[in-house]
Amino acid sequence: MLVAEQQEDSLAITPFRDDAPLDISLANVREVFPITRRRAYLNNASIAPASTPVMSAMQHFMSDVRDNGRNHYPRWCDYAETAIKARVGAMIGAKQSEIAFVKNTTEGLVAVANGLQWRKGDNVLLPDIEYPSNVYCWMKLAKLGVEIRWIKAKNGRILLEDIAALMDSRTRLLSLSAVQFSSGFKQDLAAVSELCMARKVLLNLDAIQWVGNQALNLADVHVDFMSFGGHKWLLAPIGTGIFYCNEKSIDLLDPPSVGYHTVDRGEAHLDYNLEYRPGAARFEEALANFPGIWGLDAAVRMHLAVTPIAAQERISSIVTYAAESLQSQGWRIISPRSHPNETSGLLSFAKDNLDAERAEKDLSAAGVDLAVRAGALRISPSFYNNEDDIDRMMAALNGY
Structure with a gap:
């Protein structure tokens, strides 16, 4: 995904990426998020995890600074x-x-x-x-x-x-x-x-x-x-x-x-x-x-x-799956769901007498990451997430 251009002036590394589209789709995007191999990360509305393309791009730029100082500065700007x-x-x-x-x-x-x-x-x-x-x-x-x-x-x-x-x-x-x-x-x-x-x-x-x-x-x-x-x-x-x-x-x-x-x-x-x-x-x-x-x-x-439309549709599908799973287990959905045009990738839910802070800590210990907002639990899956992440969350919520 990254290229190093050989320059006549012997500056071996340049910070520029190949402008060709990345070979990433909904089918394989999960593979470039290492966190998915350890956790069900459902807190992208807070701070999202880093992907390997993002890490590689930053490292590639810093390699240029390491080897060439500010020699490519005008080209960075351009x-x-x-x-x-x-x-x-x-x-x-x-x-x-x-x-x-x-x-x-x-x-x-x-x-x-x-x-x-x-x-x-x-x-x-x-x-x-x-x-x-x-x-x-x-x-x-x-x-x-x-x-x-x-x-x-x-x-x-x-x-x-x-x-x-x-x-x-x-x-x-x-x-x-x-x-x-x-x-x-x-x-x-x-x-x-x-x-x-x-x-x-x-x-x-x-x-x-x-x-x-x-x-x-x-x-x-x-x-x-x-x-x-x-x-x-x-x-x-x-x-x-x-x-x-x-x-x-x-x-x-x-x-x-x-x-x-x-x-x-x-x-x-x-x-x-x-x-x-x-x-x-x-x-x-x-x-x-x-x-x-x-x-x-x-x-x-x-x-x-991936395309923004496909990403939105994927996120919507996961959120719908989560809402249906939660409702089947007696959870109350707080986020607007009755008007389809008002729904997004954030889903807040609660139960009566829920200790949301305690639930968030228990889920984190079980490898499931979400947030607490206004006394409710909130998930925010991205397009690299899938239904398995929701199933893992539901298992961790068992008993609440």
Whole structure:
């Protein structure tokens, strides 16, 4: 899967991968996740395990740094900006120029919160069950006179009519998770997007629980800004992520953090000219996490090889199998299941008087990994998981 190019200048290792598709499919993807030989890992909505392609890509990059120092630095930048961003764009239906590399979801959310020009009296709409990353950056705007209007969740669901009811002429932005981390509720992005466009409200998505879990085509739905870390469903390294900025919305954001990479001055370090790079690349203020980005690229290539639609269908099949198995043993499913368009790869479940923390520890000791959220157990299988993992979980739950 990896190639080493021989160069005339005797630089033996280069950090570039063969752009041919990976020989990975649903039939064999489990083989490249070593953790599956020891554990039933059902916690991909938290931190996903590393695959051999991701590990190999990162090692290949670091081998180049070991042998050649910074000699290939210009080529790293060019390859990341062109080939890798193009593949990320292909996965989510975005243009290469609309993508910036970030450390995590929070960094992208903060870029929006701190980059917009706020006016006293503006308001932001937030669901009241958001992950903290999509809360604190907006709370900090109170000192500028910006109000948060909380959308009340109903049984873990965020309803379109409840969003609309809070909008007025001073509503500047709606920021919400595309998939809710605790309930697994999947937002109807098309409907939300149409509402925001009709009301002239900016739409900002925390998509870390969507990308890699559900297929996405941003060419079909208008989103102004979107952020997602790589370490969950994308199956990429910790410390990597993507910030998407719609080309039609980019001039609304002033990069809150600027540096050498914000501009395009090459090696002219003393030619000070704060003229932003075109496109979303202006939000990359300094040297990027290239080893992690190479690992992220391997993960993206794996998703493209499997295809996002096939991955979504596989995940849905496993979750359905889990829900049916759990219900047959008296477990109560908390995640929305009555509306097929609202279901995702996260499944929360509980029983009366359940000690969820104790159950999670017992399952971990039995080689089954899941999470506790809001007093319930939560699984998040990826496309490398299978029904055997669910059967192992059910066996470990026997007696609860």
